[in-house]
Amino acid sequence: GENVEQHPSTLSVQEGDSAVIKCTYSDSASNYFPWYKQELGKGPQLIIDIRSNVGEKKDQRIAVTLNKTAKHFSLHITETQPEDSAVYFCAVLTNAGKSTFGDGTTLTVKP
Amino acid sequence: DAGVIQSPRHEVTEMGQEVTLRCKPISGHNSLFWYRQTMMRGLELLIYFNNNVPIDDSGMPEDRFSAKMPNASFSTLKIQPSEPRDSAVYFCASSIGQAGNQPQHFGDGTRLSIL
Numbered sequence: 001g002e003n004v005e006q007h008p009s010t011l012s013v014q015e016g017d018s019a020v021i022k023c024t025y026s027d028s029a030s031n032y033f034p035w036y037k038q039e040l041g042k043g044p045q046l047i048i049d050i051r052s053n054v055g056e057k058k059d060q061r062i063a064v065t066l067n068k069t070a071k072h073f074s075l076h077i078t079e080t081q082p083e084d085s086a087v088y089f090c091a092v093l094t095n096a097g098k099s100t101f102g103d104g105t106t107l108t109v110k111p
Numbered sequence: 112d113a114g115v116i117q118s119p120r121h122e123v124t125e126m127g128q129e130v131t132l133r134c135k136p137i138s139g140h141n142s143l144f145w146y147r148q149t150m151m152r153g154l155e156l157l158i159y160f161n162n163n164v165p166i167d168d169s170g171m172p173e174d175r176f177s178a179k180m181p182n183a184s185f186s187t188l189k190i191q192p193s194e195p196r197d198s199a200v201y202f203c204a205s206s207i208g209q210a211g212n213q214p215q216h217f218g219d220g221t222r223l224s225i226l
Contacts, residue, residue, distance in 0.1 A: 032212035043115075043202050043217030044154070051212060089154065095211040097142065097166060101154040 002027040004092050006102025013080055014110055021105045023090035024072040032093040033066060035075045037086045038104075044089055048075070080109045113137070115218035117203050123224045129191040132221045135184055136205030144215060145178055145188050146202040154202075160186065161209065193225045 003026040013019050023033075031052035036044035050057045050064045050073065057064050061080075066073040077084055090102040116135040124130055136143050144159040158168040163180045171178070175194070180186040190197055200222050204215040 034214060036217075041219070043204075043219045045217070046214045049214055093211055095209075097159055097161070097209065097211045099144070099156050099159075099215070101156075103153045 002030065002092055002094070002098065002100040004090065004100045004102045006090050006105060008105060009103065010106045010108075012108045012110065015080060015082060017080055019075075019077045019080055019084070019107055019109075021075045021088055021090070021107075022072060023074070023092075023102050024070075025092045025100075026071065027092070027094060028068075028071065029094050030092045031095060033064070033073050034091050034093075035062075035064060036089045036091065036101075038089065039086050047088075077107075080107075082109050082111050085109045115203055115205055115216055117201075117218035117221050119221060120219065121222045121224075123226065124193060125226050126194055127192045129189065130193045130197075130223060130225075132188040132201050132203075132223070134186045134188070134203030134218060136186070136203070137216055138184070140205035140207050140216070141183065142206045142209065142213070142215075143180060143186050144204040144206075145186070146204065146217075148200045148202060148220070149198075157188070195225045198223055198225050 006023045034049035037047045038044045061078045063076040087104045089104050093099045118133045142161050145157040148154045157170040158178045160180045178188045200220045202220045204217040206213040206215045
């Protein structure tokens with residue numbers, strides 16, 4: 001089955017700095033790569049996604065890059081703010097709908 | 112628009128009791144997913160449905176777990192009999208179209224504690 005590894009497990013940055021979270025996967029048939037933000041007591045919320053025919057996607061302070069050859073993708077958050085503090089998950093989906101999530105990264109943005 | 116609605120938000124029950132978790136997907140979404148989240152195992156896909164039909168239940172841990180989707184607006188996840196190791200947060204999510212490349216929208220989960 002699919003194996004998704006997410007790094008780092010914890011990340012602490014100063015407000016205004018950038019944060020980068022990376023995920024690798026094993027199944028070359030995977031073609032959809034969403035990122036979720038989870039706050040305490042809430043369900044994961046989609047923040048950005050990318051499909052296999054695209055190398056990069058940006059939405060304001062958030063961007064995702066995908067390298068299908070190397071089977072890795074990354075989340076980039078620029079100009080971090082305290083409200084960005086949360087747990088972030090990457091996920092990998094195949095056409096058949098099978099989804100596998102990374103173990104999560106706890107991001108702390110210090111004011 | 113209302114998001115995915117799960118009930119109850121919290122459930123505390125004794126070992127051996129039957130537990131039923133409920134989910135109402137977003138109107139118009141035809142794929143529905145049940146997940147379990149624990150510290151040890153992270154977020155695991157248990158089962159998903161497309162057009163009310165179970166497509167993949169390979170994540171269901173054992174026969175004590177069952178899920179149904181009798182219509183497009185309602186699904187249940189049942190545990191019978193429940194055990195302490197079933198304690199976790201259970202999430203339901205829904206998406207439009209085929210499950211493979213569409214964003215999933217999550218509910219806020221049911222926190223289940225089995226004593």
